[in-house]
Amino acid sequence: MSNVVTFTHAQAPTKRELSARTNLIYQLWRFLVLNIKMLKMVAKAHH
């Protein structure tokens, strides 16, 4: 039996999710959100 796992059982992203990952307008919004999340994390690290 091969030890190499192929992950066919795993949940693949939906077409909508894949589209959202490259949609420029949505990703610009996510870029802002991610920046805020990161800044919050950084602020918590410095005390």
Place this chain on the structure above:
Amino acid sequence: MAQVVILGAGVAGHTAALHLRRQIGKEHKVIVVSPNSKWNWIPSNIWVGVGQMTDKQVTFPLAPIYKRKNIEFHQALAFELHPEGNSETSKPHVKLKYTDSTRNGEIANLEYDFLINATGPKLNFGATPGLGPDGHTWSVCTASHATETAQEFEKIIQKLKSGQKQTLLIGMGHGTCTCQGAAFEYTFNVEHEIKSEGVRDLAEIIYITNEEHLGDFGMDGMNFGIKGNTVSSEYFTESLFQERGVKAIMSAAIEKVEPGVVHYELIDGTRDTQKFDFAMLLPPFRGVDMKAFDQTGIDITEKVFAPSGFMKVDADYSAKPYEEWKPSDWPKTYQSVGYDNIWAAGIAFAPPHQMSRPRTSPNGTVIAPAPPRTGMPSGVIGRAVSETIAERIKHGANGKVHTASMAEMGAACIASAGKGWFDGQAASMTVFPIIPDREKYGADGRDIKETYGEIGLSAHWMKHMLHYLFIYKAKARPFWYLIPE
């Protein structure tokens, strides 16, 4: 006048040096000792390794920066620590061997009042026979390694284009490796480049890891809070592997590498082999080869350093079962055991224990990731230690002690999954706290509101932005100190 010596010019050491220089007067000396002449933004080495960036884009010479900032620079390797002085002087000092072209091989003593050990890891390719650029596999651990790897990867692309099937093996070169994130990033950047070249169907990409399951990342995995749902890092990561058609061998410890084949042992004790045409396998880390001696010349290395070679600090190193490990075991001040004028910052400190559940095969082989040692905590620790030293210089023993426990800080990780302004991808992950706290946050051990994962183009933009931001900061350009660690 105080003399502060910093061993190492990586994220922790360089951050500490720049902050310290701002905090203390010019009458005090800040001295950096590093065997390397250049600073390297290591997170971008994965892009060098697939030919998407050059060595020059991820490195720059340290000497001009230090000259501008009035920091003394010695391009040298520290190999002996004398924290009590020796028979000739009571002044603590380190013994150095110079590596620059003008003083190459010269040995000297450098005295200090305060010492920061930020020497980072030794890339222990020797732990696995045949591993590394001097053996039969490639690496992205340094910019020069990544450049060589890119050249070899280009040959694989050409073979694929000529219709030859190729197997690419990427991952952990030993049962106790850490840095799964870097191997993960390289795996998906390789997949992205091969797909861009239109030859994905001819390439079999296999990720080999010591993790029990995907998404462990040396942190025992994590649960992300995503849109009101709890999603495990295992589910999150497996989904990406499924989407991109990447296979994996898990719970594996590579025992040796021969040309075109790795021999590995699984956690159940069985052994097998995997052939490859191209392999990028990371080495395990250990502390650099530094000995310590007391004033009479007696070797006190075991007192100062853990068996792993990393420096013992204010952590609880007592052996205890996994279930009894606590966040409070982890260091707060990073002050050395026994010497109150020495600190270990970044990767150089000895972790009290793993974060992933320890596992051993029936043959006694340890197959479990070591704790991850990422840039963000290294920078934060470097800064905290520099602040403590500045306080000591200004106020003596009454100076405030700054802390930076990994049990009280979070980390942000942007794992690239392919470079490109419009077709790039990355997984953005945050985790809080780094060290799981099950008493405070329940079985997850982490704050589900602050522990988050997302894949998309925006995360790639962010990784690219951080590349420029942190190189700007490391070059100490105007207002660099406003950029947080």
